[in-house]
Amino acid sequence: ASNASVRWLQLDRNYFGEAMAQALATxxxxxxxxxxxxDLDFNKLGDAGASLLADALKVNTRLTELTLQNNAIGPRGxxxxxxxxxxxxxxxxxxxQGNEIGDEGVLALADALEENGxxxxxxxxxxxxxxxxxxxxxxxxxxxxCLTQLALAHNRxxxxxxxxxxAMLRTNWTLQELSLTHNRICDAGCxxxxxxxxxxxxxxxxxxxxxxxSKRGAKCFAxxxxxxxxxxxxxxxxxxxxxxSQDKVVSVSIEDASNNxxxxxxxxxxxxDSNIPPELMQEDFxxxxxxSLEVRKLVKQVEGDQQHISLSGTRLGDRGxxxxxxxxxxxxxxxxxxxxxxxxxxxxxxxxxxxLEHNQSxxxxxxxxxxxxxxxxxxLSAAFGRNGTLERIDxxxxxxxxxxxxxxxxxxxxxxx
Numbered sequence: 104a105s106n107a108s109v110r111w112l113q114l115d116r117n118y119f120g121e122a123m124a125q126a127l128a129t130x131x132x133x134x135x136x137x138x139x140x141x142d143l144d145f146n147k148l149g150d151a152g153a154s155l156l157a158d159a160l161k162v163n164t165r166l167t168e169l170t171l172q173n174n175a176i177g178p179r180g181x182x183x184x185x186x187x188x189x190x191x192x193x194x195x196x197x198x199x200q201g202n203e204i205g206d207e208g209v210l211a212l213a214d215a216l217e218e219n220g221x222x223x224x225x226x227x228x229x230x231x232x233x234x235x236x237x238x239x240x241x242x243x244x245x246x247x248x249c250l251t252q253l254a255l256a257h258n259r260x261x262x263x264x265x266x267x268x269x270a271m272l273r274t275n276w277t278l279q280e281l282s283l284t285h286n287r288i289c290d291a292g293c294x295x296x297x298x299x300x301x302x303x304x305x306x307x308x309x310x311x312x313x314x315x316x317s318k319r320g321a322k323c324f325a326x327x328x329x330x331x332x333x334x335x336x337x338x339x340x341x342x343x344x345x346x347x348s349q350d351k352v353v354s355v356s357i358e359d360a361s362n363n364x365x366x367x368x369x370x371x372x373x374x375x376d377s378n379i380p381p382e383l384m385q386e387d388f389x390x391x392x393x394x395s396l397e398v399r400k401l402v403k404q405v406e407g408d409q410q411h412i413s414l415s416g417t418r419l420g421d422r423g424x425x426x427x428x429x430x431x432x433x434x435x436x437x438x439x440x441x442x443x444x445x446x447x448x449x450x451x452x453x454x455x456x457x458x459l460e461h462n463q464s465x466x467x468x469x470x471x472x473x474x475x476x477x478x479x480x481x482x483l484s485a486a487f488g489r490n491g492t493l494e495r496i497d498x499x500x501x502x503x504x505x506x507x508x509x510x511x512x513x514x515x516x517x518x519x520x
Contacts, residue, residue, distance in 0.1 A: 114146070141169050145172065145173045151180075161191065171199055188222060189215045206232065206233055216250065217243045217247065233258070242271075244275050269294075269300075278305060283314070290320035310336075329426075398427060428451075437464055440469070443470065443473070448473070453482045459489075475498060476503060
């Protein structure tokens with residue numbers, strides 16, 4: 104460890120104790136040390152060794168990664184490391200996985216997260232974290248704008264901790280990956296986390312597999328997943344097949360959601376029961392995943408340079424129409440849009456109408472065979488009159504109770520030459 108040219112040092116599974124920790128700490132405190140990554144997994148550093156390394160972190164300016172998995176570190180060692188993080192300005196990745204630091208040890212780490220602006224990855228998997236610890240971490244994360252990955256799998260977090268995590272997700276859009284697998288989160292906790300996901304625009308991966316969640320808890324994510332625009336990977340475990348004692352582990356990516364065969368294959372790989380009932384693919388949250396995928400693809404099309412887009416038969420619904428409307432509002436190239444048979448009702452029509460009042464490129468909008476009623480039609484008609492480029496809106500096959508289309512000669516459109 105005294106070699107100043109060493110940048111990556113792997114010393115895992117050597118049963119090192121306090122003596123080696125002292126030697127490493129001395130090396131890390133030297134100004135000429137250029138060690139950037141230090142792997143000490145599966146040793147026997149204990150609280151004393153962790154404290155020595157913590158003292159070194161207070162002065163070290165080179166180390167960016169420190170892994171201390173399964174080192175018999177308890178609350179005292181974690182507290183020392185937390186205090187060091189409050190001073191250190193270079194460490195980006197810290198793993199304490201497999202150390203029984205408990206909520207007492209989490210407290211100092213949470214305090215550090217409120218101030219630390221450099222740590223990006225923190226693993227507290229299998230650290231005996233309970234609800235109080237989760238609450239402290241969530242509160243700290245509301246102020247943190249740097250951490251992108253947080254691993255809390257294999258702990259004892261229940262619905263109380265999940266409620267705080269859900270509240271954090273509403274405001275923290277920096278965190279990209281959150282693992283809560285193998286905890287004690289039930290349906291109520293799923294609801295709180297799902298509501299956080301609904302308002303979040305930064306989280307890319309969320310894992311909730313192997314929690315005591317029922318089908319009701321999984322369904323809590325149906326609508327939020329549609330409204331969320333950032334989630335790419337989502338996993339949850341629930342007894343979707345009431346005739347089987349084996350829960351279905353649902354771990355699929357948003358990009359895979361439109362491929363039912365691929366989804367079935369992935370579920371089978373995560374379940375002892377390979378008999379996937381057809382009705383599973385019709386579950387609310389699966390439909391939400393598929394709809395979310397479609398909406399995101401459509402938004403990309405509208406935001407691109409395409410002039411003619413047909414989405415006929417896509418199950419957008421009102422929520423999908425709402426998301427799509429934001430893209431239509433700002434488009435400067437789209438001239439024709441076909442939304443026939445997309446399950447759009449009055450609420451979706453109102454969102455589209457608001458977008459039309461700002462759009463200055465669309466000439467034709469087809470909304471035939473949806474469920475738009477009189478209220479939605481009136482709102483579209485008002486927007487149609489104000490829009491300077493729109494020439495035609497088709498509402499054929501909608502229960503509007505009046506005219507099924509709106510049109511005007513191009514020469515009489517407001518603002519036309």
